[in-house]
Amino acid sequence: MxxxxxxxxxxxxxxxxxxxxxxxxxxxxxxxxxxxxxxxTLWTCWISVSSSTLLPQYDFVGFKAYVDLWSHQRWKIAYGNLLTYSAAYVLVSLALGLALAIAIDQRIRAESGWRTVFLYPLAVSFVVTGTVWSWLYSPDAGIEFLVRRLGWMDFDFRLTTHRETALYAIIATGIWHSSGFAMALFLAGLRSIDGDVLKAAAIDGASTARIYRRVILPQLAPMFVAVAVVLLQFAIKTFDLAVALTGGGPGISTTFPAMFVYDFMFQRGQIAIGAAGAITILAALAIVLVPYGIWSTWWARREAAR
Structure with missing residues (x-):
């Protein structure tokens, strides 16, 4: 007691x-x-509507920095590159990741080894990826150098030194880096599908292509949205991959918005314009993330109601 x-x-x-x-x-x-x-974020918003140049100023001048931003030719090129990169990067990564996931889902030999091979690029940072691929694209030490040593002297693989191909070299490198990530998520989605449903469809005489089209892919719809949102975030924030591969060149042909913001804020001393660019990038991320958050909440409630 x-x-x-x-x-x-x-x-x-x-x-x-x-x-x-x-x-x-x-x-x-x-x-x-x-x-x-x-x-x-609030501080950056205020700086973007001030007259800040080399040092922050806390006066209010309206949206002059945003007008100057969208009047700047380099920003227009950067945003156009972002749109092109995002569309190709996301769509091809989704398609390639899904194809790899379906192939691995067939219970192939050495499955864990193949998963490791395809997931390995994700373990490497974008800086390292860009550096390694810049060596491959280099005419002095890369694929072009090797092929010419074999006798094909007219072979040209200088993708990062031509304005017409430099952006596509970055896109190809980004796809190589992220398709394994898409593959892993799609494979997890495929393995989570109820096997009894697939057996029932096969007993009813549905072909393999029809089962994938009518049964499997519709059940992967939430996974498609989730992977696309993550890849879009990667695309919108693209910086280190482009810097390591091309440095924004040749000229300004492969400049991205994040590179523009860094240059104007830390190199040129145009803080207000750089802050306006940063807020514009944040708005682009919000356009992706806010609808996804609303949709995922709605989907979770719908599944709980069932």
Whole structure:
């Protein structure tokens, strides 16, 4: 009785500490994240409507920086490159990732080895990927050099040195880097489909192509959306891959919005225009993420209602 009465006053305190421990542990990182994300986002918004040049100014001049931004030829080229890159990068990565997932889902030999091979590029940063592929594209040490050493002296593989092909070289490199990621998610989706449904469709006489078209692919619709959203985020924030491959060249032919923002904010001292570009990139991300968040919430409620 004495022991129980002595411990009983301490029990509520310990329970409260146990309940608050996760919050106390996460509070510093959450507070820093809130300041870093929301605080600096608001600061960037204010700078974008100020007259800041080399140093921040906190006056209000309206949307002059945005007008100057969209009047700048380099920004127009950068945004056009982003649209082209995003469309090709996402669509081809989705198609190639799905094809690889379907191939691996056939219970092939050494499946784990193939998964590792296709997933390996994802473990490498975009900087390393761009650096390695820049060697492959180099006429002095890459594929062109090797083929010419074999006797084909007219062979030309200088993709990153021609304005017409440099952007497509970046697209091809990005697809190589991310198609394995799409493959892994699609493979997980394929393995989660109920096998009884597939057996029932096969018993009814449906061909393999029809089963994929009418049964499997519709059930992968949420996975398609999720993978596309993640790839779009990668595309919108493209910076290090293009810098490592082409540095934005030849000329400004492969400039991307993130490169434009970095150049104007940290190289040219045009902080207001750079901040306007950063907010424009953030708006592009919001256009992708906000509808996806609304859709995913609706989909989760719909599945729960079933």
């Amino acid at each position: 004495t022991t129980g009465s002595a411990l009983s006053p301490g029990r509520p305190w310990r329970e409260r500490l146990t309940a608050w421990a996760p919050i106390l542990l996460l509070a510093p990182s959450l507070g820093a994240s809130l300041i870093y994300v929301f605080g600096f």
